[in-house]
Amino acid sequence: MTMQAASTEIASRTAAIIDEMKGLEGPLLPILHSIQEEFGYVPKDALPVIADGLNLSRAEVHGVVSFYHDFRAKPAGRxxxxxxxxxxxxxxxxxxxxxxxxxxxxxxxxxxxxxxxxxxxxxxxxx
Ligand code: FES
CATH class of the missing domain: 3.40.30.10 (Glutaredoxin)
Structure with missing residues (x-):
């Protein structure tokens, strides 16, 4: 898969998760957990999609992701x-x-x- 295709794939799977969960009260953390479950980490390419989907700034989303050590920026080892x-x-x-x-x-x-x-x-x- 090319980088561009991988990035598009991440964006569309992230958008599907957001659609499913954005009605929740305080949806950001459950969405991030769900994304990490889906990909094994929180891909950088997912962050702007989350920001747009929840009407937050990218800095806000990035701040939450980096505050919680549970969220990985890269896939974990086996x-x-x-x-x-x-x-x-x-x-x-x-x-x-x-x-x-x-x-x-x-x-x-x-x-x-x-x-x-x-x-x-x-x-x-x-x-
Ligand atoms: S303090 Fe280490 S497991 Fe509780």
């Missing part, structure tokens, strides 16, 4: 490894675990290994 970074786990040494995992994988949080096998994400309490 496995998503979530490491808790909240206080209780930190007191039990999660910082050292995170440092070791980062070193072993050669990536930081929110990154994916070059072979696409693992994406590393921080979470704040799995309880």
């Amino acid at each position: 496995h998503v490894l979530k490491l808790c970074q909240a206080e209780a786990c930190q007191s039990m040494g999660s910082d050292a675990v995170a440092a070791k995992v980062k070193q072993l994988l050669g990536i930081d949080f929110h990154e994916t290994t070059r072979d696409g096998s693992v994406t590393l994400e921080p979470v704040y309490c799995l309880g």
Whole structure:
């Protein structure tokens, strides 16, 4: 698929999701979650379509996407490894675990290994 075709495909699938959900109260977050479910991430090409569909500025949509770490700007690896970074786990040494995992994988949080096998994400309490 060419870049142009991929971008058109993203725009049309995004528009379909917006049509389906824009009647919801506070539709932006559910739409973003649905887009991430559809594509595995929130593609850059979807942002202007969302802004137009919800009558928001692109900056507003971009601000929400970048505020919530749940939304990915790129597809995740085949496995998503979530490491808790909240206080209780930190007191039990999660910082050292995170440092070791980062070193072993050669990536930081929110990154994916070059072979696409693992994406590393921080979470704040799995309880
Ligand atoms: S503080 Fe880490 S799982 Fe709850």
